[in-house]
Amino acid sequence: MTRSYRLAVLPGDGIGPEVVSGALEVLDAAEAAHGFETERREFAAGAAHYRATGELFAEAEAELRGHDAILFGSMGDPSVAPGILERGFILEMRQRFAQAANVRPVRLYPGVPTPITGLTPERCELVIVRENTEGAYVGTGSTVHAGTPNAVAMQESLNTRAGIERVVDFAFRLALGRRKKLTLCHKTNILVAAGQLWQEVVADLSARYPEVETDYVHVDAMCFHLPLTPERFDVVVTDNLFGDIITDLGAVIQGGLGVATSANLNLDGSAPSMFEAIHGSAPDIAGTGWANPAGSILSLALMLGHLGEADAARAVEAATVQVLGELPALSGAAMGLSTAEVATRIAGIVREGSAQTELVPESLLGQLAALAPSRA
Structure with missing residues (x-):
């Protein structure tokens, strides 16, 4: 059939x-x-x-x-x-x-030019897994006094344990079939509440996948490391906003x-x-x-x-x-x-x-x- x-x-x-x-x-x-x-x-x-x-x-x-x-x-x-x-x-x-x-x-x-001097195909083969339904893109926002010198805009970011867990679990399963390394990319030193929840989920799920090595990189540091040492990364998991940014950086590299x-x-x-x-x-x-x-x-x-x-x-x-x-x-x-x-x-x-x-x-x-x- x-x-x-x-x-x-x-x-x-x-x-x-x-x-x-x-x-x-x-x-x-x-x-x-x-x-x-x-x-x-x-x-x-x-x-x-x-x-x-x-x-x-x-x-x-x-x-x-x-x-x-x-x-x-x-x-x-x-x-x-x-x-x-x-x-x-x-x-x-x-x-x-x-x-x-x-x-x-x-x-x-092979054969595709990159703006990164000295980068070769064997050094650049990773996957970025971006949470796709939460974060700043779906959080509520409001503006008061729009169009005036007193305008105030507020934008919130939504992060749920269930939403984070399903994408982190997928990233772990992806890493199992690759080089067995998972890197969390976030900004935990500033976005403390959301960052802590992401770190907790990665730490908890890592017990299910002991073969996978875990790592953490701040998103600003990622923008430095990704072009210069992409071989450092195998599977990168991150939130919606940060993922949107670093994946376009990845596209330039490739x-x-x-x-x-x-x-x-x-x-x-x-x-x-x-x-x-x-x-x-x-x-x-x-x-x-x-x-x-x-x-x-x-x-x-x-x-x-x-x-x-x-x-x-x-x-x-x-x-x-x-x-x-x-x-x-x-x-x-x-x-x-x-x-x-x-x-x-x-x-x-x-x-x-x-x-x-x-x-x-x-x-x-x-x-x-x-x-x-x-x-x-």
């Missing part, structure tokens, strides 16, 4: 439709080469849909919930005020679908936002997980063919790993790495190939079965398959 998965596709805004189209071409090739199939449904979501209908995530929730995974392009456009789409769709999806862990590999691939990827994981099987490149909608280059689809295609690889198609996932990742190494630049007209041409080149390698899988470690993709919960 052919393995089949229900996939929701949200191309979104700006370059989103272009890079997602490229990822779907690669998915076609992976299905042909590895013997599975996907039933795909595209959903209108983003600035144009919001302007036309006023609809955000709440209107799409019931239909999206019935899928096994979500492939997401990008969201955001100057025609919609900042915060409306981000909070009303993206953050709302993370909340309602309990996508508790944002997983961001920081992996420097070659830029165009090659970075992410998974927003539901950890209990109650709702679909969502996979997206993290480069944003880039409306200024939409339609030019200058966008690198690698981030979206590598997100597809994470999705395939999560669905249990580890061999296909690794082939997609390896083929992407091969093509990235051939490009004279990672974006823009200097890339040498258009968005569509890059995707077609990667798809051809996957379809032919000629991906050089020795270029990429297999641990993360295989672990996503092993750790994925069954969908109800």
